[in-house]
Amino acid sequence: MRARGTFEQELTDLQQDILRLASLTEETIYGAVQFLLQQDVAGANQIISGDVLIDKLAQEIEDKCVKLIATQQPIAYDLRLAITSLKFLVSLERMADYAVNIARATLYIYGYPLNRQLMEYTSKMSRVVQQMIKEALDAYVYNDAQRAREMCSLDDEVDFISAKIFQEAVRAMREKTQPQIVIPAVYFLLISRYLERIADHATNIGEEVIFLITGEKRELN
Amino acid sequence: MIKNNIWRAIINYFFILLIFLAILQFYFFYYLNLGWALLTSFIFALGLGWILFKQVISPLKKMNMVTKAIGQGNLNQELPFYGQKEISQLAQNINDLVRQQKKVLAQITAEKNRIQTILNSMMEGVIALDKQGNILLLNSAVENFLGIAQEAYLGKNILSLIRNYDLERAVKRVLKSEKPITQELQLIYPEPSFYYLKATPLKNQEQEKEGIVILLRNITKEKRLDQMRTEFVANISHELRTPLTSISGFLETLRDGAIDDPAATHRILEIMSKETGRLAKLINDLLHLSKIEERRVVHRWQLVQLKEIINQVAAMFQPQAQQKSLSLTVEMPVELPCVSGDPDLLAQVLTNLVDNAIKYTPPDGHVLIRATTDKDNVQVEVKDTGIGIPPEDLPRVFERFYRVEKARARELGGIGVGLAIVKHIIKAHGGSIKAESIPHQGSAFKVTLPTEKIETEE
Ligand SMILES: Nc1ncnc2c1ncn2[C@@H]1O[C@H](COP(=O)(O)OP(=O)(O)OP(=O)(O)O)[C@@H](O)[C@H]1O
Ligand SMILES: [Mg+2]
Numbered sequence: 091m092r093a094r095g096t097f098e099q100e101l102t103d104l105q106q107d108i109l110r111l112a113s114l115t116e117e118t119i120y121g122a123v124q125f126l127l128q129q130d131v132a133g134a135n136q137i138i139s140g141d142v143l144i145d146k147l148a149q150e151i152e153d154k155c156v157k158l159i160a161t162q163q164p165i166a167y168d169l170r171l172a173i174t175s176l177k178f179l180v181s182l183e184r185m186a187d188y189a190v191n192i193a194r195a196t197l198y199i200y201g202y203p204l205n206r207q208l209m210e211y212t213s214k215m216s217r218v219v220q221q222m223i224k225e226a227l228d229a230y231v232y233n234d235a236q237r238a239r240e241m242c243s244l245d246d247e248v249d250f251i252s253a254k255i256f257q258e259a260v261r262a263m264r265e266k267t268q269p270q271i272v273i274p275a276v277y278f279l280l281i282s283r284y285l286e287r288i289a290d291h292a293t294n295i296g297e298e299v300i301f302l303i304t305g306e307k308r309e310l311n
Numbered sequence: 312m313i314k315n316n317i318w319r320a321i322i323n324y325f326f327i328l329l330i331f332l333a334i335l336q337f338y339f340f341y342y343l344n345l346g347w348a349l350l351t352s353f354i355f356a357l358g359l360g361w362i363l364f365k366q367v368i369s370p371l372k373k374m375n376m377v378t379k380a381i382g383q384g385n386l387n388q389e390l391p392f393y394g395q396k397e398i399s400q401l402a403q404n405i406n407d408l409v410r411q412q413k414k415v416l417a418q419i420t421a422e423k424n425r426i427q428t429i430l431n432s433m434m435e436g437v438i439a440l441d442k443q444g445n446i447l448l449l450n451s452a453v454e455n456f457l458g459i460a461q462e463a464y465l466g467k468n469i470l471s472l473i474r475n476y477d478l479e480r481a482v483k484r485v486l487k488s489e490k491p492i493t494q495e496l497q498l499i500y501p502e503p504s505f506y507y508l509k510a511t512p513l514k515n516q517e518q519e520k521e522g523i524v525i526l527l528r529n530i531t532k533e534k535r536l537d538q539m540r541t542e543f544v545a546n547i548s549h550e551l552r553t554p555l556t557s558i559s560g561f562l563e564t565l566r567d568g569a570i571d572d573p574a575a576t577h578r579i580l581e582i583m584s585k586e587t588g589r590l591a592k593l594i595n596d597l598l599h600l601s602k603i604e605e606r607r608v609v610h611r612w613q614l615v616q617l618k619e620i621i622n623q624v625a626a627m628f629q630p631q632a633q634q635k636s637l638s639l640t641v642e643m644p645v646e647l648p649c650v651s652g653d654p655d656l657l658a659q660v661l662t663n664l665v666d667n668a669i670k671y672t673p674p675d676g677h678v679l680i681r682a683t684t685d686k687d688n689v690q691v692e693v694k695d696t697g698i699g700i701p702p703e704d705l706p707r708v709f710e711r712f713y714r715v716e717k718a719r720a721r722e723l724g725g726i727g728v729g730l731a732i733v734k735h736i737i738k739a740h741g742g743s744i745k746a747e748s749i750p751h752q753g754s755a756f757k758v759t760l761p762t763e764k765i766e767t768e769e
Binding site: 102106109110112113114116117120124206210220224227231232 | 463467468470471474475476479497499500503701716
């Protein structure tokens with residue numbers, strides 16, 4: 091144990107700040123997809139306006155973190171903790187931004203006839219993506235590098251469903267009988283892209299957790 | 312320590328021996344030779360030392376060991392009695408102390424176990440946190456809700472246990488204001504579910520804040536029922552309004568002069584009677600369901616020829632099927648045993664199943680009613696090549712007002728009571744019903760009814 095008691099406290103606080111931001115991000119992503127599937131415009135609007143809070147929180151934590159590095163000059167594990175926290179911040183904030191994009195898409199496709207198959211795929215894909223986020227964050231909470239390594243295998247499933255969405259969207263758009271289907275199909279393509287990007291960030295977090303624990307950098311998958 | 316003392320005792324002994332010798336020299340200088348004097352004194356001292364060791368040092372050594380063990384938490388220690396009065400007293404006191412301590416400990420353990428048992432028997436989740444929001448205790452309900460093991464979380468922050476922004480904020484607020492709060496909470500993991508949360512500040516005897524106690528009640532079921540009820544009201548209003556709007560529209564037309572045109576009047580009356588029929592069916596269905604659910608239906612039990620009923624229902628739906636270019640076929644053995652039951656209710660079962668099959672099968676599909684029989688049962692299966700039911704909805708289609716994908720069902724005019732009625736009727740007949748489906752390929756509903764006479768249960 092080092093003598094600098096307040097420094098220890100500051101690091102613990104930082105970890106909690108990260109988890110707080112993570113909780114907001116997780117809920118935002120869940121909500122965005124849920125409101126999309128239920129075609130809930132009010133809910134989608136709520137997600138969009140909630141982003142301000144996430145940005146504000148992320149900014150606050152970033153300031154704190156930079157100050158901590160500058161004044162305490164941590165080394166070894168503590169330094170890694172501070173650096174990974176900064177990276178988590180960026181990833182979590184981006185993820186929330188993609189969730190907001192999904193909420194926006196919900197507003198754009200409202201009222202159009204929806205392709206059931208695309209909805210199903212999107213729902214499935216979002217479940218896998220959320221599982222990835224959960225595993226990455228749990229690995230952080232438990233300090234469990236193994237868990238972080240395992241989580242990354244889910245990325246293949248995301249890619250697989252994403253390909254299916256692409257096929258189905260193209261198929262739906264080729265059908266000449268229903269021209270109104272084109273706009274929602276395009277948005278579903280975009281949404282699958284957003285979810286893929288969210289999964290990428292979840293993978294980043296997983297990699298950072300491994301770096302934090304073991305001190306080694308490794309590209310997963 | 313003890314060894315050290317012995318050495319000191321030996322040194323002391325030689326020191327005293329020296330003085331003793333000096334005194335001896337002084338008195339018996341001429342009579343005693345030095346060797347003898349040394350020997351007697353040595354033997355004497357040895358005897359003295361032995362007595363000292365037996366009476367004092369050895370018991371003290373033992374006590375030392377025992378009290379040390381007690382200090383380390385091992386209370387299963389007793390000291391024997393010793394000859395020496397004071398030492399025996401001391402041993403006695405130590406024994407009493409240990410016994411007392413043991414009793415108190417047993418009481419505390421029993422109390423703790425009792426509280427733990429009470430906590431674990433609660434349906435509500437209980438979480439106790441300290442002032443920093445770190446977990447002191449949680450009961451098994453929480454473990455169940457979250458699918459975790461308690462040990463992993465003791466001492467960790469609440470955010471590590473439940474990553475939920477609202478919950479953490481509530482905890483902070485209570486810690487700050489020291490006033491209890493209640494609110495609703497939605498958790499995403501491990502299953503999306505709703506909780507009713509009550510957070511109360513925890514105070515010690517001096518009224519200083521110690522932490523916080525959180526009570527969690529799972530209200531997911533209530534929420535879901537509530538939602539279903541809201542949807543039901545919305546649907547039913549929609550269902551009632553559509554025919555009513557049409558009827559009042561046509562009444563208007565009649566009043567505005569159409570009544571003078573017999574051909575138009577005839578057509579309008581036709582439509583109005585159809586719409587009234589739809590209204591009546593809707594209201595009948597609802598009444599029927601509530602009656603069946605409250606077990607107020609008077610059954611006219613008799614031997615029923617399922618064959619007749621199947622043919623009747625098939626004939627009834629033939630026009631509807633043709634309209635949608637569906638083939639509606641019946642397959643059954645020449646001999647179908649009778650079942651005992653209410654013919655109208657059994658006809659209703661078949662009607663609802665075939666109605667669904669036709670409703671949820673796109674044009675150019677097939678609907679098949681097939682009856683088979685074995686020794687004890689008759690099985691009637693209604694099978695279609697329709698849109699099917701996703702596996703996650705399959706277990707729930709028999710719930711009242713439950714419809715797969717609300718928008719689709721509303722378009723087709725369903726309110727979601729058909730299968731609920733079917734299930735209740737089958738249950739009242741001592742039978743069972745099973746649904747199977749592959750999405751986009753079709754569904755099959757299998758009714759099994761006992762052939763032998765059944766007791767009228769109601
Ligand atoms: N043969 C079927 N194929 C596909 N889906 C079905 C089939 N039968 C039932 N379902 C699904 O189960 C749901 C419940 O059926 P149920 O008969 O209880 O209600 P409903 O048909 O919507 O309304 P109604 O009360 O008018 O019958 C339906 O909304 C439909 O989504
Ligand atoms: Mg029905």
